[in-house]
Amino acid sequence: MRKVSALLLTSERRAISGLAGLYASRMLGLFMVLPVLALYADTLAGSTPLLIGVALGVYGLTQALLQIPFGLWSDRIGRKRVIAIGLVLFALGSIVAALADTIGAMIAGRALQGSGAVAAAIMALLADQTREQVRTAAMATIGLSIGVAFGLAMVIGPWLAAWAGLPGVFWLTAVLTLVSLVVLWRWVPPAPRRVQHRDVGMDRQQLRNVLTRPDLWRLDLSIFALHFVLMAIFVAVPFRLVDAGISAAHHGLAYLAIMGLSFVAMLPLMIVAEKRQRITRVCVLSIGAITVSLAGLGLPVSDGYWLFAWLFMFFTGFNLLEATLPSMLSKLAPAGAKGTAMGIYSTSQFLGAFLGGTLGGMLASVGGLNAVFLGCALLALVWWGAMLNMPSPPPLASEVVALDDTGADTMEVLLEHLADVAGVEDVMVVPEERLAYLKVNRQQLDEAALARLVTPPRT
Known part of the structure; x- marks a missing residue:
């Protein structure tokens, strides 16, 4: 078993900053429409309160249908490729919405925006780019970026719509998405590995x-x-x-x-x-x-x-x-x-x-x-x-422990020892990932005992 420094590597800093910015700009584009669409959509041909509501929420339908398939697809063909495809779809949807002169075209644009359902792929790429010891902080950064994006969208959306009209909101979204593509390929480092992460991705067995x-x-x-x-x-x-x-x-x-x-x-x-x-x-x-x-x-x-x-x-x-x-x-x-x-x-x-x-x-x-x-x-x-x-x-937290190359028998013994540590409430050892997933009660956790199991003895 091995334990490494929790200090961020340069590649991790680039991955976290780039992907958090990418995620935030995407959410900014989605949420800027929220406070303005109902007011400005009256100018669109065929507009009714019902269809305006559909235009507001339809992105959620395509997101719900496609986010898990996109995540699984990224396991097969690569994270960056899937994210890039999703961003292109999001940009195309923004352009369709910007050019819309009917409520039907607006709904189509919003649905196309939602079809770029790359949230799971972004999180999986972030997991590929970060070690287990810093992954929780990396995911928290993404969560913070979403909250900031929502707050900014509520302020920027009305101002931009008053200045450039509803199309201006979507044109800015398209530009931000194209910038995100540059960030994805030029700033975010290539992933050193592409594996399933049960703390981030979908596990059908679970x-x-x-x-x-x-x-x-x-x-x-x-x-x-x-x-x-x-x-x-x-x-x-x-x-x-x-x-x-x-x-x-x-x-x-x-x-x-x-x-x-x-x-x-x-x-x-x-x-x-x-x-x-x-x-x-x-x-x-x-x-x-x-x-x-x-x-x-x-x-x-x-x-x-x-x-x-x-x-x-x-x-x-x-x-x-x-x-x-x-x-x-x-x-x-x-x-x-x-x-x-x-x-x-x-x-x-x-x-x-x-x-x-x-x-x-x-x-x-x-x-x-x-x-x-x-x-x-x-x-x-x-x-x-x-x-x-x-x-x-219960006051439990998730821990992911990296393991050395050990045999199946040793893995079984390790599972028993980890389960016996005070404060460890649940354990899953995944040999093919060389990881152990723990749920721990930090108030009761015997950190010394856990450290002895995850730190190799000095020779």
Whole structure:
């Protein structure tokens, strides 16, 4: 067994910075449309609230259908090739949307954007490029980049649309995607290996185990509902801001203030959730806040300052759940099955985005803007009830230990020894990868005993 330095290598720094930037620019392009499409799509021929909702969410359908196949495809023909194909599809979709003069063409462009479903391939390439000891930090960097991209998109999208129109948003997205292709081939180093990573990629052998876990299903429901209500309300929120006297050109400033304050408000709650092991309580509290805020937005008391109070409450809950749900998933996923659990979780997220946009548009078409908020509040109430009695996950963390070339018999002995270490709750040894996947309780972990097993004796 071997243990290496956790300091980043130059190649790892380039891979992490390049892939995080690539991921962030892609998400920026997807999310910039969110606060502006409903306002500006009225100029498109054939536009209706229902079809605007479909245009908002349809990228989620193609993402959900193709993200796992793209990830598996990258195992066969290479990560960079698949990512490049996905980025080209995303750029083509952006161009189709930029040139669209009908709502049908806009829907086609958004669907084509989503067909560039390279999230799993990007994560797999990052895993190829990083050692086990730094991979968790590398994945956290990707997660941070997504959060930053979402916040920037909410501010930049309205400003850019007011200056260059809705086509300008998509043209910028196409340009950023082409820049990402250059970064992929010129900055991100060639991967030294291409193997399956069970902490990142899909493992078909683990699929049944993950799908039959009620606690993981609750998390899948949560991310589905969270992105359902997010996509649905943006059929209506831009019009509420206009009714409040805020011009479309200044919506970015409104979102900047709301998102900034909600981020400050979520930080202490997130610390309490992780440090004091109150993560489930904080999640239930966040869902309750989202439910109340949606109900408030659907009632007459949603004008003036109340509008901003409800939106502040919604985004505080949203940001908290975006941060805590993946943490819960990491704690609950079996050893060696985190990538499989995350694949199902992400598919649920994209399906939620598609159905949220579509049904949000339908509710707006049938019952007006208030119906969108009240319908989402009802879904959130059901979601709150489903999560209410969920037990808190144990304070477990994932560890990946690299192994020396040893025989199968030695692997079996190692598995037994690792399982006997205090604080090690679950173990999977994968001989073909020369890796051991552990779930450990850091509060109880006997680090000295673990170090003796993973560090070769000095001679």
